Amino acid sequence: KFQSLGGRRSLFEYCLDSYHVMKYITGKLGFDKFLQKELRQAVKAYDYERVELLLDTVESYLEQEEHLERLSEVRAYLTRNWCWIRPLKDRNLPVSDGVGVCESGHRFYTNRMKKQGRNWTRQGAENMATLLVSIRNGEFERLYRATVSEPVFSEEIAMSASKALKVMKHKEHTIPQATIPVYGPKSSAMGRLSSLF
Structure with missing residues (x-):
């Protein structure tokens, strides 16, 4: 395996x-x-x-x-x-320690791949694992830039969502006031509802 x-x-x-x-x-x-x-x-x-x-x-x-x-x-x-x-x-290996990588390093992958009951096709899981490995190894930016002919995002428009929301102007909302009209006796359903308020 x-x-x-x-x-x-x-x-x-x-x-x-x-x-x-x-x-x-x-x-x-x-x-x-x-x-x-x-x-x-x-x-x-x-x-x-x-x-x-x-x-x-x-x-x-x-x-x-x-x-x-x-x-x-x-x-x-x-x-x-x-x-x-x-x-x-x-052992005759180029590394002498590092078992901790197996113990704690997997969380980076499992948190993205397994949380919230996620399901993957084989191809989707392989693609996501490849993406995570490239991020973890610090190669994502280089690999991404090498495969995309033109950058999708320019540096000028890179900003956080919270910063963008602060810049936006919002209209103030007013809540309309209303009353329940009673056109019948207090013993009717509308009369009882009105008396509750």
Whole structure:
């Protein structure tokens, strides 16, 4: 799925951030605080031999079936995702950090694409995403100017809506006064309405 989303990029790196890995370990191994602490340190150090040693040792003395099952889930999770847990600084990449981009940077896109129950066609979503990426990368103005032969807006007419409204002259409105005429008895519907006012 990530490869299909990569688009024109020839390389992508999937990275599980430390917060979620540690949260998973803490949630599953709440029954053994010492194991939690040691395993978290081993994962932070990216030491798989130490992780295996800890898991094997604890598995040898656990007796409760529920605890053994949780330990097995942690082992499977770490084994399955070990290559994605490797810190960016330990990978042969031109960047050494930046997982926060995945965590907080997406809000710029999701706030525009998902809020208020918006629906998109595939082409519309791709167009909007391309537009947002160019704005985010600071390339929109250059790309826009390169594709439009004549500027649509000149600098002279660029002004805020509030400034334009202040310049406009408005006529004062008057509210006409009215009365409800009563051409019948006070017991009629119009008579009762008139007495209310």
